Amino acid sequence: xxxxxxxxxxxxxxxxxxxxxxxxxxxxxxxxxxxxxxxxxxxxxxxxxxxxxxxxxxxxxxxxxxxxxxxxxxxxxxxxxxxxxxxxxxxxxxxxxxxxxxxxxxxxxxxxxxxxxxxxxxxxxxxxxxxxxxxxxxxxxxxxxxxxxxxxxxxxxxxxxxxxxxxxxxxxxxxxxxxxxxxxxxxxxxxxxxxxxxxxxxxxxxxxxxxxxxxxxxxxxxxxxxxxxxxxxxxxxxxxxxxxxxxxxxxxxxxxxxxxxxxxxxxxxxxxxxxxxxxxxxxxxxxxxxxxxxxxxxxxxxxxxxxxxxxxxxxxxxxxxxxxxxxxxxxxxxxxxxxxxxxxxxxxxxxxxxxxxxxxxxxxxxxxxxxxxxxxxxxxxxxxxxxxxxxxxxxxxxxxxxxxxxxxxxxxxxxxxxxxxxxxxxxxxxxxxxxxxxxxxx
Numbered sequence: 367x368x369x370x371x372x373x374x375x376x377x378x379x380x381x382x383x384x385x386x387x388x389x390x391x392x393x394x395x396x397x398x399x400x401x402x403x404x405x406x407x408x409x410x411x412x413x414x415x416x417x418x419x420x421x422x423x424x425x426x427x428x429x430x431x432x433x434x435x436x437x438x439x440x441x442x443x444x445x446x447x448x449x450x451x452x453x454x455x456x457x458x459x460x461x462x463x464x465x466x467x468x469x470x471x472x473x474x475x476x477x478x479x480x481x482x483x484x485x486x487x488x489x490x491x492x493x494x495x496x497x498x499x500x501x502x503x504x505x506x507x508x509x510x511x512x513x514x515x516x517x518x519x520x521x522x523x524x525x526x527x528x529x530x531x532x533x534x535x536x537x538x539x540x541x542x543x544x545x546x547x548x549x550x551x552x553x554x555x556x557x558x559x560x561x562x563x564x565x566x567x568x569x570x571x572x573x574x575x576x577x578x579x580x581x582x583x584x585x586x587x588x589x590x591x592x593x594x595x596x597x598x599x600x601x602x603x604x605x606x607x608x609x610x611x612x613x614x615x616x617x618x619x620x621x622x623x624x625x626x627x628x629x630x631x632x633x634x635x636x637x638x639x640x641x642x643x644x645x646x647x648x649x650x651x652x653x654x655x656x657x658x659x660x661x662x663x664x665x666x667x668x669x670x671x672x673x674x675x676x677x678x679x680x681x682x683x684x685x686x687x688x689x690x691x692x693x694x695x696x697x698x699x700x701x702x703x704x705x706x707x708x709x710x711x712x713x714x715x716x717x718x719x720x721x722x723x724x725x726x727x728x729x730x731x732x733x734x735x736x737x738x739x740x741x742x743x744x745x746x747x748x749x750x751x752x753x754x755x756x757x758x759x760x761x762x763x764x765x766x767x768x769x770x771x772x773x774x775x776x777x778x779x780x781x782x783x784x785x786x787x788x789x790x791x792x793x794x795x796x797x798x799x800x801x802x803x804x805x806x807x808x
Contacts, residue, residue, distance in 0.1 A: 377440065385443045387546020389553065390436045398557055399588040400564035408573035409712075409745035414566045415605045421563040422598045428556045429591050432549050439536070439545035446533050453529075457522045560589065563597070570604065576714075577671060577745055578611060578796035603799045614794030617673060620665075621730075623680065624658065624755075625783040629665075634658040644781055647759035647771035655784075657752030659710070667792040672746040675722060676737035676787030677705055678730040681780070695732055701769070702762035703727040703781070705736075709743070710750030719746060730785050737787065748788055755784065 374394065380386035406414060535543040542548075564587060571582040582604055586597045622628065624635040635658050643653040662668055679701075684694045708721045722743065724736040761769040772780045 376444075380440070380443050385447075386439060387549065389546055389549050390439055393432065393436060393549075394590065394592055396553070397588055397590050398560045400568070401561055404565050404568040404572070406565060406569035407741070408569045408576055410741055411570055411573040411577065411608065411745065413741070413744075414570040414573065415608060418563055418566040418570060418601050419605060421559050421566065422594075422601050425556055425559050425563065425594060426598060428552050428559070429594055432552050432556070432591070435545040435549045435552070439549075442533070442536055442543075442545070446529065449529055453522060453526060457518065460518045460522075560594075563601075564588075567597075567601065567604075573745070574604075574608065574796060577669075577793050579669075580796040580798070582798060584801075599801075603801070607796060607798050610799075611794040611796040615791045617789060617791050619787060619789045622660065622786045622788065623783055624655070624786060626680065629661060629663060631661070634660070640783070641780075643757075644771045647757070650759050650770070652759055653757040653771060655755040655757070657754050659750070659752060660748050662749050666748065666790070668749070670748060670790045670792050672709075672743050672748055672788060672790050674737055674739035674787075674789035675707065675709075675743050676735040676789070677707065677724050677727050678733070678735060678785045678787070679703055679727055679781050680730055680783035680785055682782060695729070699729045699732040700764040701729065701773075702733075703771075704758040704762075705784070706756045707786075708754040709746050709748075710752050712747055712750060719743075727784075735787060737789075739789070748790065757781075757784075 374391075377386060377391045381388055381391040408414075532543075535541045536545065538544055539547070567586060571585050574580055574582050584600060586600055589597045623633070625633050625637050625640050627633045635655055639656050643655055647653055681698045681701075682694060702725075704723070704725045705727050706721050706723050709719045711718050720742055722738055724738065726734075727736045728734065757771060759770050761771060761773060763769040
């Protein structure tokens with residue numbers, strides 16, 4: 367079994383020595399928990415699914431950046447420790463290669479030999495000269511060696527100074543080499559993003575329950591960096607399951623008149639009450655229609671959900687005898703109404719959805735439909751207690767004359783009806799992809 371300390375143990379040791387930022391020693395134990403309230407509208411499941419994917423993609427990227435900084439910080443410290451040890455060894459080896467002590471001893475020996483030999487005898491005189499020459503050579507060699515020794519000392523001093531200065535950058539505030547500080551800042555960004563991810567996941571799960579009637583299991587509420595992949599896989603499985611359910615869905619449009627009898631029963635709004643409200647416009651008052659319900663008569667699936675709402679108005683039909691062309695259509699098509707429509711409270715809720723303002727309501731089939739889609743209507747149930755409608759008393763007209771809802775000038779007629787256009791779909795069957803499918807093939 368290897369005696370090399372584990373990665374975590376080495377990080378803890380470096381942290382205790384003050385060499386490694388504390389965040390790197392506890393990266394594997396930090397738990398990020400959901401703290402933000404789940405205040406996102408659960409009906410907007412498509413928005414939540416897209417945003418959740420974006421958030422987790424960004425979190426995975428930040429985790430990679432934090433882990434890369436961890437490796438860089440660890441590598442910088444162990445490399446610096448290795449340098450401090452090996453630089454001392456290398457400097458000693460450089461000194462040993464100079465062989466100062468052997469050369470000094472050798473020079474001393476030759477100097478002693480010169481003193482011992484006599485210059486009277488021929489042989490001794492020759493030996494004395496040889497010893498003297500060698501001693502002089504060693505003097506010059508030692509002088510060069512001592513100079514080289516000083517150069518080696520100066521070089522290693524410069525190298526150590528450079529390494530110490532470079533190493534000091536790892537603790538400078540705001541320095542790119544301050545890996546610990548950068549990791550802390552990224553961790554704070556990660557915490558903000560993952561908190562929103564938890565809230566989006568909760569809203570998505572709640573929306574799936576409301577729209578599809580399915581309880582999504584194992585909703586994540588906390589994670590650690592090393593477990594982020596599990597949260598990501600939960601998200602991918604949920605979104606993929608949602609996409610499979612959407613493949614079974616088809617959009618449909620239906621026009622529902624408010625005053626004209628259309629259902630098997632009385633109209634949604636009593637004609638007398640409608641006309642009474644329209645008459646108020648002559649005095650500049652806002653017309654507020656009696657609340658109405660869209661009955662669940664089997665025409666719609668009970669779990670139908672809206673994708674868009676449109677509105678047009680109806681007026682008197684004044685056909686010619688020969689062609690059936692409406693005499694009033696051209697003049698009526700110049701009218702534009704502003705209507706505020708408020709859907710009913712949704713099942714299980716007391717508050718109403720936000721009012722929808724349609725400022726370009728025109729004549730049925732003679733003008734472009736005034737419609738709204740998006741967050742304000744997405745996945746609303748059309749059934750419920752009391753839709754409400756208010757109509758601005760004045761009408762936008764072709765010229766600069768004032769017109770109101772009761773306009774009877776010439777051949778034109780007052781507003782007689784509103785036609786509600788609903789774009790809806792019936793949710794498909796939601797089935798969660800099994801968690802076993804996360805496993806990679808071996």
